[in-house]
Amino acid sequence: MSEYVTLTINGAKVRAPRGTSVLDAALDYGICIPHLCHMQGVIPTGVCRLCIVEVIEKGRSKVTTSCTLEAEEGMVILAHTDKILKARKNIAEMLVAEAPNSRAIQDIALKCGVKDVRYPFRNKDCVLCGRCVRACTEIWRSRSLGFVGRGEQRHVALPFDERPEFCKRCNACIDLCPMTITPCDGPMKKGEEYFCGKCESQLSMSEDFVDSCVWCRLGEGFDVTGRHAGRKQEDKR
Ligand code: SF4
Ligand code: SF4
Ligand code: FES
Incomplete structure (x- = not known):
């Protein structure tokens, strides 16, 4: 084969x-x-x-x-296709309503053609994407993080809300989280959230990975400030 x-x-x-x-x-x-x-x-x-x-x-x-x-x-x-673009735009619109403070999500929404958000803003600090949990479990084999609760109560947590000894302090859970990748300067005030999308130009390119943008390689070497660039290059060796 x-x-x-x-x-x-x-x-x-x-x-x-x-x-x-x-x-x-x-x-x-x-x-x-x-x-x-x-x-x-x-x-x-x-x-x-x-x-x-x-x-x-x-x-x-x-x-x-x-x-x-x-x-x-x-x-x-x-x-x-038109069908896919329409459905994807709606998904992105719901996502940005969940977490308008995430630059990464604002950027994704903008690129999916979202112009206005028809859903109520919820200002969540986690969109339950599971990137942190899977990086912790599958890449670092640490299992320090997991999902707990159901429905509205579902969230990511450390065991007993404390960092366990076996946490490897790798910071992957932070580096890969769409809520922490160059987050907005401060949370929008309740009731004053809006679809901004102004940071798209800053988010679209990385010096280290010139053909990457935030949605294609989210968190993989992407960094507008260069804060992590050296360390990430080190990590790849
Ligand atoms: S810093 Fe700890 S909790 Fe976060 S991904 Fe690494 S091992 Fe898991
Ligand atoms: S990576 Fe961030 S947004 Fe995604 S589940 Fe973890 S904490 Fe939530
Ligand atoms: S469903 Fe999230 S990237 Fe495919």
Whole structure:
């Protein structure tokens, strides 16, 4: 069996190692599909739903998340149809209403074409994307963080609300969180939240990864201040 598969994404022929997700295959070819909860090398959970695409099979279309979809030989994917753009814009709009103080989320919303937010702002400090928990568990094998509670009460917590001894102080949970990546200067006051989107130009490029933008490689080497750049380069060695 070949170690590679060839599929079509938005009409372009894309070759990817077998086992690659459609999202990673697209990103590797410079086809931008917005995403938030996805991180390369970590098991996808498909919770944010920003990365939805249409899969065309036997003339029928199915909408699914591309981070949880394994690329297969001959697959036909449409990532930017009107149907997908509309649904994705709505998802991004709901997301920015949840957490208007996140520059990363404002940026994603802007790039998904959000102009106004029709949903009530909720000013949450966590959008439950799970990036911190999965980085802690799967990359650092620490299991210091986990989700607790259900529904409205669901949140990320340390055991007994204290940092355990086995926490590796790696800071991945902070570096990868969309709420902490160059956060806005201060929380918007309750009732005064708005869709700003002015930081997009600052968020779109990184000196170290010139072809990356905040939504394609969220938190992976991205840093507008250069604060972490040296350390992240060190970490990659
Ligand atoms: S700093 Fe601690 S809690 Fe955060 S990701 Fe690293 S090991 Fe987990
Ligand atoms: S703390 Fe941040 S990274 Fe963790 S689930 Fe919440 S928004 Fe996502
Ligand atoms: S559902 Fe695919 S990136 Fe979140």
